[in-house]
Amino acid sequence: MSPPGALAVGIDVGGTRVKAGLVDPGGTVVATSGRWTPGRRTGPADVEAVIVDVARELAAHPLAAGQDVCAIGVGAAGFVDAGRGTVVFAPHLSWRDEPLQDRLRERLGRPVLVDNDAHAAAWAEHRFGAGVGESHLVVLTLGTGIGGAILTNGELQRGRHGLAGEFGHQQMVPGGRRCECGNRGCWEQYASGSVLRREGQEIVRTGGPHAAALSAACGGDAALLEGVHLTRAARAGDPASREVMVEVGRWLGTGLAGVVAALDPGTVVVGGGVSEAGDLLLDPARAALARHLVGRGHRPVPQVLAARLGVDAGLVGAADLARRAAANSPERSASPTLP
């Protein structure tokens, strides 16, 4: 049994789902829960209510019985000023300059830490996943877009305003595909889950024998095809889906060559839903990185690894960051029960 106070609640607030878990100091999720994320048209208070609700549920979980839940960590999809715990801007969550950390702390009566979801997921990979032991780590999270984080000597590099790690918006194609950010040709328009969905739907619409597997996956209705269908079809051997993976992997590796040239990490970890394709995606990415990296042949090329913590990475990282912050905060540092 863990010592009292060793459990923390981690909550990953995405555009669709709020995933929550009770996490022990070794990064193991001992209990989970979840909610639907209130829609875009609801107010910030609705999302906050859901977070409070799921946090209370887990803090009262039988597995936490007799133990003090030492902290609650929230990873949110948006720009988060982690120093102040404020969500500066969250396009999917109707938050604007929301002092979420203070409000949750008040309502929950426990130490709360709010951070960006990609930072939280990267922290989990650094502490318990594919990035363990690497002094210079870049983590990319491939979902709808490309989120990310930079870790140097065990510390998240947050930048001046806590907004670092937004890798997805380097322009790679002038006048290219429109991006949610208002620009054209951003990297994430060529190497993310949205691309799988878009390409998969186009294959279904085009029809023909090569579309058979994907058409079957969505009952012939292209609009119903999601990225995950293409990933599954690729894993099952569908040639059209594999071709898309190779293309997306190439864009991933070509963009990575720029990131690696700028940051010189020893390891790149690729997570998020898209990474479930594994080497079908990562092998072409590795090849493109090796092909495009400046100084290739005269420098080490970083390893590119699949993330290990899967969909739980965000909540595990948020819980661990919150536990660490609580342990380091002056009013808690006297407690012998905190790691």
Add this chain to the structure above:
Amino acid sequence: MSPPGALAVGIDVGGTRVKAGLVDPGGTVVATSGRWTPGRRTGPADVEAVIVDVARELAAHPLAAGQDVCAIGVGAAGFVDAGRGTVVFAPHLSWRDEPLQDRLRERLGRPVLVDNDAHAAAWAEHRFGAGVGESHLVVLTLGTGIGGAILTNGELQRGRHGLAGEFGHQQMVPGGRRCECGNRGCWEQYASGSVLRREGQEIVRTGGPHAAALSAACGGDAALLEGVHLTRAARAGDPASREVMVEVGRWLGTGLAGVVAALDPGTVVVGGGVSEAGDLLLDPARAALARHLVGRGHRPVPQVLAARLGVDAGLVGAADLARRAAANSPERSASPTLP
């Protein structure tokens, strides 16, 4: 008069010139010297001999009389593993895995530090120039290509192998202009001194009234036109040259939007020869950055400043880094004369 031991020699080894100076702890260059860089076809020993020669000349300079030159810093155009002081790869200097720091230390009998030239220049801007007081700084050096450096809380972020800061090779145009690195469409093919030269030569070759100022600058021989001619013509009001500056500035700002999204600096300092164009280049760059930065309108946009130390930045930074390293090294830390 400075205390004994307060002077350091800084040497900036570029593809064309070796610039050297005697630098005091306040970053002031109290004496200078220089040599031509031995051509590409000569061996590494020739470049080393030039460095030793100019270092000895400055250490024996009348202004250093009675003072101990405490350290010698070398900034070299190439991939430098600053931890080992080894030049891993220097395309313009015929060095491959050259343990330059150890060899120079042996020959000069003084503490020597070898670093990348862009890192050295950035360090100078951080310590004495446009970056003073900024906790999160990105410095770009626009010469033939785009060199750069990242400084966080007063420390150079060197990456896993000391190679961080190579911003110039993010792909911005698929199938675009060929780059020395072997790729196509790298950022530096659209936003560096090479572009000024290339565009200027093309304007001269095309002829017509709009080419008058640039043609005059090179005596009508396009092959003789250098980037600096275009910069001067732009400053003097030549419309064609100003148009090129606006275009290059736009590419600079568009690429910067990707760098800023990834790193979230508070300030970007732009140095190198091209930055002599000042606001003719930087104003369009600022506009493009503000236009392309992800989350614009919901986040602070970093200021973009011209570097202040001009062509001396590299040698000033190399001298200061060497002085700092000497002061921090165990065998020297007992000396009361070092800052």
